[in-house]
Amino acid sequence: MTLPAADTRVTYPAGELEATARVVHVAPAGDGRLAIITDVTSFHPVDAAWPDQPADTGTISVGGAELAVRDAVVAATDGETLALGADIPVRKGTEGWAFLVAHLVDDGAAIAEGDEVVIRADAATRRSLSLGHTACHAASLALNQTLAGRWSKPAREDPLGNPDFDGIAIASSRIEPNGSVDRYRLNKSLRRAGFDVAGLADDLAALGDTVTQTMAGWAAAGASVHVERDGDLLTDRRRWVADLPPGVARIDCGGTHVASLADMAGAQVSFELDDDQGTPVLSMRTRVRADR
Template identity: 70%
Template sequence: MTLPGRDTIVTYPAGELTTSARVVAVAPHDGGLAVVADRTSIHPVAAAWPDQPADAGVLRTGDGEYAIRDAVVAATDGETLHIGTLPVRPGTDGWAFVVAHLVDADAAVGEGDEVEFEADAATRRALSIGHTACHAASLALNRALAGRWSKSARQDALGAPDFDGIAIATSRIEPMGSVDRYRLNKSLRRAGFDASGLADSLGELAASVDATLEGWVAADAAVRIERDGDGLGDRRTWVCDLPDAPARIPCGGTHAASLGELGRVRVSFEMEDDAGTPVLRMTTRANPPS
C-alpha cells in the first residue's frame, strides 16, 4: 500500500455532489475497506469536532457501484494510516490529512483505479440545512442572552457575548436541524454569566431566538464558504450576509446557499442535569418551503 503524501482535495465545500478521482490507497478497516482517493465530493465525519454526520453516497468503479457506509477523516505520516482518532492536528508538518471512505470488504477497488464518488443529494441537503440553521440559531441565542453577562466576554461574529462558543459542550447536526448542549457551570458563572431564573423563562428565550431567526430568514441572507485552499486540512469559514453585518464562523461542514432555504425555523429549550451541573439543551428545527 502506498500512502498519500498530500491532503485529499475536497469539492463538497463548493456544493459538488459528484467528482472523479484516482484511488491512492486501500486498507482493511473494521471488517471492510478504507478507500483513500486524491479527491472526493463526500463530506466525512471530522475527528476533532464530529458534529455533522458523513454524507451518504456511492463509489463507482469500472466493475460496479458500492455503498459508502461511512466516511471519516484520517491522517498519515507516509507509513501508517490513522483512521478516526488522529495523533496530530490538521496542518502538522509531515502529515497528510485524507478522507477514508469505508466500503464493504468485497468491493472491487484497488490502488490506481479511476473512480467516481457521488453523495446522495437529499441527505446532503437535509444536513446542510441543519448545519446552517445551527449556526444561525447560535448567533440568535447569543443575542438573546446578551443581557445576562455582567463582565466583558469573548464576542461572537456579530459582537454579542459568545455564550455558544464559551458554554458549548456538544453539538449534533441532524437532518433539517441540530441539538446543542451548553454547560452552565461554575466557570461560566465566574466569567460573568447569570443563569438565575433561566430555567423558568425558557419559553421567552425561545420566542426571542425565533423572532431573530424569522427576520434573518425573511431577509434571505446569502451564505457562502470561504476557503484557504482545496485540501481537507485547509481552513474553511462559513460566511452569512446578515442584515446588520456579515457573520463569519470557522466551519468544515456543508451548508445551504441562503437562510431563505431554511423556511420556518424554530428552537426549543430544556434544562438537563449532568452530574450536578445544569445543562441548557437547544433543539433547532427548520421547515424548508416545498
C-alpha cells in the same frame, strides 16, 4: 501499497456532489470494511476532532460496479502507518502528516489503487445536513443576541459583536437531518465570568420564541450564505459566511451549508434544562421544515 503523501482535495465546500477521482490507497478498516482513499472527493467525512456533522451517504462507481459508501471519516498518515478517525494521534495539519478522506465500503469490493472512480454524494442527505448545519450557526448567533443582557462583565464577542455565550459555554454540538442539538454547561466558571443564570429555567419558552423570531427575520431578509476557503485541501481553513441584517458573520467551519437563510423559513428553536452531575445543562434544539 504506497501511502499518500498529499492531503485529499475536497470539493464539497463548493457544494459539489460528484467527483471523478483516482484511488491512491486501499486498506482494511476493520469491522468487515475497506478504507478507500482517493486524490479528490465530493464526500463530506466525519471529523475526529469535532464530529458534529455526520458523513454524506452515496456511492463509488468503479468498473461498471456501484459500491455503497457505508461511512466516511478523516484519516491521516505519516508515510508509514494509516490512522482512521479517533485513532489519529496528531492534530489536523501537523507537519509531516497527510490528512485524507477515507470512504468505507464493504470488504471484498473489487477496487484497487490506480482505479479511476466516480464518487457521488446523495443530494437529499447532503441538503438535509446542510440545512441542519446552517440553522445551527444561525441559531447560535441569535441565542448570543438574546442572552446578551445576562452578562455583567465583558466577555469574548461573537462575529456580530454580542457576548459569545455559544462559544464560551458549548459542551457539544450535533448536526442532524434538518436540525441540530447544542448543549451548554452553565457551570461555575461561566457564572464567575459574569453570566447570570437566575430565572433562566422559567424563561425557556420565551427564549425559544425570541431566538425563533430572530431567525425568522433573517430568513425573511434572504440572508446569503457561502463557505469561504483558503484552498481546496482537506486541511485548508474554511469559514461559514452569512450576510445577516446585523452584519456579516464569519464562523470557522468544515461542514456543508445551504446558500441562503431563506431556506430557514419556518425554523423552530426550543430549549430544555437538565442536570449533569450537579451542573445545569441548557440544550438548544433547532428544527427546519423538511419541505423547504
